Amino acid sequence: MKLFRTIAFLWVFVGLLTSCERDAEVDPPKFERKPVIMCLMTPQMPYAEVQITYTKPYYGKRKWDDTAETVKGCAVVMTDLSGKISDTFYSTGSGLYRLDFNRIVLVPKLTYELSVTMPDGKVFKAQSTVPPRADFTKARISYFEMREPEDQGGMGWDYTTIPYTLEFEYKGLDERFYVSPQLEASFLDSAKNYFPVELYFQEIMKQGNNTDFMPKMLTRSSFYAGWGNEPPFTLQQFEGAIYTMDKAYRNYYLSQFQYDATPFNEPTLFMSNFSEGSLGVFGCYDFAEGTLKY
Numbered sequence: 260m261k262l263f264r265t266i267a268f269l270w271v272f273v274g275l276l277t278s279c280e281r282d283a284e285v286d287p288p289k290f291e292r293k294p295v296i297m298c299l300m301t302p303q304m305p306y307a308e309v310q311i312t313y314t315k316p317y318y319g320k321r322k323w324d325d326t327a328e329t330v331k332g333c334a335v336v337m338t339d340l341s342g343k344i345s346d347t348f349y350s351t352g353s354g355l356y357r358l359d360f361n362r363i364v365l366v367p368k369l370t371y372e373l374s375v376t377m378p379d380g381k382v383f384k385a386q387s388t389v390p391p392r393a394d395f396t397k398a399r400i401s402y403f404e405m406r407e408p409e410d411q412g413g414m415g416w417d418y419t420t421i422p423y424t425l426e427f428e429y430k431g432l433d434e435r436f437y438v439s440p441q442l443e444a445s446f447l448d449s450a451k452n453y454f455p456v457e458l459y460f461q462e463i464m465k466q467g468n469n470t471d472f473m474p475k476m477l478t479r480s481s482f483y484a485g486w487g488n489e490p491p492f493t494l495q496q497f498e499g500a501i502y503t504m505d506k507a508y509r510n511y512y513l514s515q516f517q518y519d520a521t522p523f524n525e526p527t528l529f530m531s532n533f534s535e536g537s538l539g540v541f542g543c544y545d546f547a548e549g550t551l552k553y
Contacts, residue, residue, distance in 0.1 A: 290316040292313050292314055293313070293314045293536065293537055293538055294311060294312070294313060294314075294330060294375070294377060294383065294537045294538070294539070295311070295312045295313065295314055295327070295537070295538045295539050296309065296310075296311050296373075296375050296383060296385070296533055296537055296538070296539030296540075296541070297309065297310045297311075297539050297540055298310075298373055298387075298539075298540070298541045298542075299508060299511070299540065299542055299543075299544070300365065300387070300542075300543050301365075301543060301544050301545055301546075302365040302367075302389065302392070302545055303545065303546070304360075305359060305360055306357050306358060306359045306360060307337065307348075307357070307358045307360070308351075308355060308356070308357050308358075309335050309348060309355070309356040309357075309358075309373070309375070310329075310354055310355055310356075311329065311330040311333055311335075311354050311356070311375065312327035312328060312329050312330060312354055313327065313328045313330060314327075314538065315327060315328075329353050329354025329355075330354050330377065330378070331350065331354060331378075332378040333350075333356065333375055333376060333377055333378065334347070334375070334376040335347065335348035335356045335358075335373070335374070335375050335376075336348070336373075336374045336376075337358055337363055337371055337372070337373050337374075338371065338372045338374065339363050339366075339369065339371055340369070340370045340371065340372055340386070341366075341369045341370070344362060344363055345363075346358055346361075346362040346363045365389045365543070366389060367389050367390065367391040367392065367545075368388065368389065368390075368391060368435075369388070369389055370386055370387070370388045370389075371386065371387055371388075371389070371543075372384060372385070372386050373385050373386075373387070373541045375537075381536065382534075383533050383534050383536065383537040383539075384533065384534050385507070385532045385533040385534065385539065385540075385541035386532070386541070387505055387507055387508075387532075387541045387542050387543045388435055388436075388505045388543065389505070389543045389545070390432075390435075390436040390437075390503035390504055390505055390543060390544065390545050391432070391436070391503060391545070392503065392545045392546070392547055393429075393438065393500075393501035393502065393503050393545065393546055393547040394431070394547065395501065395547060395549035395550070395551060397429055397430050397431045397432075398427070398428065398429045398440070398501055398551060399427075399428050399551065400425060400426070400427060400428075400497055400551055400553045401426045401427070401428045401473075401475070402424065402425065402426035403423070403424070403425050403426075403494065403553050404423060404424045404425075405421060405422075405423045405492065405494065406421070406422045406423065406424075408420070408421055408484060408490050409421075409422060409481075418483060418484075418485055419483070419484040419485055419490070420481040420482065420483060420484065421481055421482050421483075421484055421490065421492060422479075422480075422481040423444075423479075423480065423481065423482070424477075424478070424479045425444075425458065425477070425478050426475055426476070426477050427440050427442075427460065427475070427476040427477075427478075428473040428474070428475050428476075429465070429467075429473060429474055429501070430471075430472070430473040430474075431467075432467030432468075432474070432503065433467050433468070433469060434466060434467055434468055434469070435467070435505065435506070436466075436467050436503055436504065436505060436506075437464045437465065437466050437467065437503065437504050437505075437506070437509045438464060438465055438467065438474060438501065438502070438503055439463060439464035439465075439501070439502040439503075439504070439512075440458070440460065440476065440499070440500075440501050440502075441499050441500045441501070441502065442457075442458045442497050442498065442499035442500075442501075442551070443455045443456060443457050443458065443497070443498055443499050444456045444458060444494065444496075444497055445494075445495040445496050445497070445498060446492040446493060446494055446495060447492065447493045447495060448484075448488045448489055448490070448491075448492055449489045449490060449491055449492075450489070452487070452488060454488050454492065456482045458478055458480075458497075459478060459480060460476045460477065460478045461476070461477055461478060461479075462476055462477075463512075463513065464502075464504070464509060464512070464513075494553065496550050496551065496552050496553070497550065497551040497552070497553065498549070498550040498551070499548065500546045500547065500548045501546060501547055501549075502544055502545070502546040503544065503545050503546070504542065504543065504544040504545075505542055505543050505544075506532075506542075507530075507532045507540055507541060507542035507543075508540070508542030508543055508544045509542075510530040510532075510540070510542075511530075511540045511542055514530070
């Protein structure tokens with residue numbers, strides 16, 4: 260009898276659950292149009308450029324030519340906060356505004372404010388601090404090890420890989436900024452042919468700390484041998500560029516790795532540093548090119 264009651268109870272419980280299932284139509288969230296303000300500047304350029312558009316609804320029908328609506332008639336001003344010097348951007352059309360660096364010059368470690376007054380009178384602001392240009396004398400490869408070739412096989416073909424471990428260090432960068440090495444290792448193969456290997460670090464960039472601390476970046480990887488480049492390989496040098504950037508540019512840079520160009524891709528999310536009511540990035544970066552020996 261007890262078993263019968265238990266089974267009956269389970270059937271009633273399952274019936275209640277299934278009877279609660281209903282199809283429902285839910286309205287999407289109400290769309291609130293916001294301005295999107297983008298300005299990624301560098302001392303390497305003689306001007307700064309701002310693009311201003313409006314956000315588009317995420318839900319609803321899409322068109323192949325559904326581009327963002329540009330905003331004309333904005334007043335865009337940049338101010339050097341250290342000397343309270345301001346200058347105004349001029350419109351180049353299609354929601355683009357440009358400022359030539361004459362009255363205002365980008366100086367390392369100084370902070371600048373970008374102010375955008377929309378046609379409806381709303382004002383949005385953001386700040387960016389110029390990073391110091393990377394210095395190759397402050398960078399070094401503190402550790403490098405290239406191990407014995409490893410024969411690989413599978414999928415009907417054989418190949419050889421050369422495993423290696425590398426550690427990069429950079430000093431003298433304070434905590435407001437980030438460093439990102441974009442380097443290649445240069446080798447000579449057994450026939451003395453030049454053989455470059457692009458390096459990919461486990462961390463794309465590293466935050467500075469102070470003059471006594473050297474942020475370390477590590478990579479453990481391998482490269483392919485064969486097809487005209489045979490071991491042994493002899494390391495020559497490391498070459499390429501080292502980038503420095505403020506936090507706003509760093510956040511935007513990282514957001515680009517979220518993008519996947521497929522029909523099912525979600526919108527790329529980035530951290531805005533503009534005042535409430537708008538979206539966008541006002542950031543700064545710099546870089547230097549050179550060589551490092553080990």
